[in-house]
Amino acid sequence: MDKVAVIVGAGDAIGSAVGRRFARGGYTVCLVRRSVEKAALHVAAIEAAGGRAHAFGCDARDEAAVVALFEGIERDIGPIEVCLFNAGANTQAGALETTGRLFRQVWELACFAGFVTGREAARHMLSRGCGTILFTGATASLRGGAGFAAFASAKAGLRAVAQSLAREFGPKGLHVAHLVIDGGVDSPAIHRRRVARLGPDAPPPEPGSLMALDTIAEAYWTLHAQPRDGWTFEMDIRPSVEPW
Numbered sequence: 001m002d003k004v005a006v007i008v009g010a011g012d013a014i015g016s017a018v019g020r021r022f023a024r025g026g027y028t029v030c031l032v033r034r035s036v037e038k039a040a041l042h043v044a045a046i047e048a049a050g051g052r053a054h055a056f057g058c059d060a061r062d063e064a065a066v067v068a069l070f071e072g073i074e075r076d077i078g079p080i081e082v083c084l085f086n087a088g089a090n091t092q093a094g095a096l097e098t099t100g101r102l103f104r105q106v107w108e109l110a111c112f113a114g115f116v117t118g119r120e121a122a123r124h125m126l127s128r129g130c131g132t133i134l135f136t137g138a139t140a141s142l143r144g145g146a147g148f149a150a151f152a153s154a155k156a157g158l159r160a161v162a163q164s165l166a167r168e169f170g171p172k173g174l175h176v177a178h179l180v181i182d183g184g185v186d187s188p189a190i191h192r193r194r195v196a197r198l199g200p201d202a203p204p205p206e207p208g209s210l211m212a213l214d215t216i217a218e219a220y221w222t223l224h225a226q227p228r229d230g231w232t233f234e235m236d237i238r239p240s241v242e243p244w
Helices: 014-024 036-048 063-076 100-128 149-172 188-198 213-225
Strands: 004-008 028-033 052-057 080-085 131-138 174-181 234-237
Touching: 004 014, 004 063, 004 100, 014 028, 014 036, 014 052, 014 080, 014 213, 028 036, 036 052, 063 080, 063 100, 080 100, 100 131, 100 149, 100 174, 131 149, 131 213, 149 174, 174 213, 213 234
Parallel strands: 004 028, 004 080, 028 052, 080 131, 131 174, 174 234
Antiparallel strands: none
8 A cells, every 4th residue: 555645725825846856755745625626736746746645625614525535535546644734724913803603714724624634544554553644834833923813823723732732642642743934935926925915016035044845845754764762743944134
């Protein structure tokens, strides 16, 4: 059976980059996002480079769908050795403009979905006594900012979920880790936001001020590759020029 890495929230930036890295490391990669068609584009890129990958459509907020997803992958593809929860939900809105519905939606995607994903990954890994469960964090995981009440509370909650799972499952052989991405990512989405904020004539970003996707993906691989006698729970990475 193939060794399998599951990426839940396999978007066009970090998620797909981590998928490519694990495919190069010999894993069959399952890319999961709400749109199976969008996931399939990254599957094609992995396969073109000689890797093995599958695309799945799943709303990570749907508990029953996530349970079925993991059961299907274990049955049809192979034992899951690595699981990354990377769903986004980065939302900026002033507190007075943040409705209860918006707050719940952000929490469901960034926190609740992470718990369900981690729980189901652990459910299948525990019988084998090994596995890696990774969670993508952000600056908001550590401190709230103006306009980020919903997002920061959800990401801080996800960090607490990761800590709890690490303490519960670490002694049983599962490496649970949380990676704080503290800075801008060199991705098309970030560049589009920058142009929208500064205008089309804005100067290019300062060299080295954005994190390359391959650099970030390598950090996830490093966490997974750690031996049991030296596991990291939390790794934070940022560009050298990022204030912190």
